[in-house]
Amino acid sequence: MSNSASAQAGMRIDDALRRMADLPARDFADLGIRRLLVVAPHPDDESLGCGGLIAAACAVGFPVTIMVVSDGTGSHPNSSAYPADRLRQVRESETLAAAAELGVAPGDVPFLRLPDRFVPTAGPEADAAVLAITSTARSMGADTIAVTWQHDPHCDHQAAHALVTRAARDLPQVRVLAYPIWGLSRPAHERISEKEISGFRLIIGEHRAAKRRAVAAxxxxxxxxxxxxxxGFRLTAEDLARFDRPHEIFLGAAP
Known part of the structure; x- marks a missing residue:
């Protein structure tokens, strides 16, 4: 294969994940983040993927908003005890409890309530979601948006990234960082450009305990x-161990 063809083919995602382990380590103070908007596809992604980042920002008094895209009702679609409306209420209550553990007030946790497992990327609902992301980022003066990785093997995670990408077109001063969730444990075998594996590992240190409490919520x-x-969906002990690390991975413009 020629060098140009090899570059076009890129690397497999499972190889890319291994490369992430060698990304440079950074402390929160190195990041230049002052106002953070976290976009989570489901209630719990905020804690799993960037609970340490959120806690670190809150610890120094920087504004943080957590926007949850889907209603979360796809986790247990066949439960009689927890039909969709009740399950949504439970998952939103859990998210507010998790946010509190990280230092985020209830009023800074908006829920868009798009359909779990069917988050759209086009059409009126998607347009409204993009407007909500853009408006929230502007109103809080966000300089950074963190959202799930576009190569995460979950349709809603990819959709959330697509919505933020659309919003970012009208937010030229805002940096977008991507955090992997299921990509960490269920690598797909598509190929991606090597240049996409840039970013850093955030050392969460003293904030690891707050992240654990948020996940437990x-x-x-x-x-x-x-x-x-x-x-029904349930995170296994093995799943949880992958998120209970001394660092979190963020892809995008490194500080």
């Missing part, structure tokens, strides 16, 4: 709280 996702849906 999502009881419906990590315990048998909802036990009447055999197809």
């Amino acid at each position: 999502h009881a419906s996702q990590i315990t048998a709280l909802i036990d009447d849906d055999p197809d």
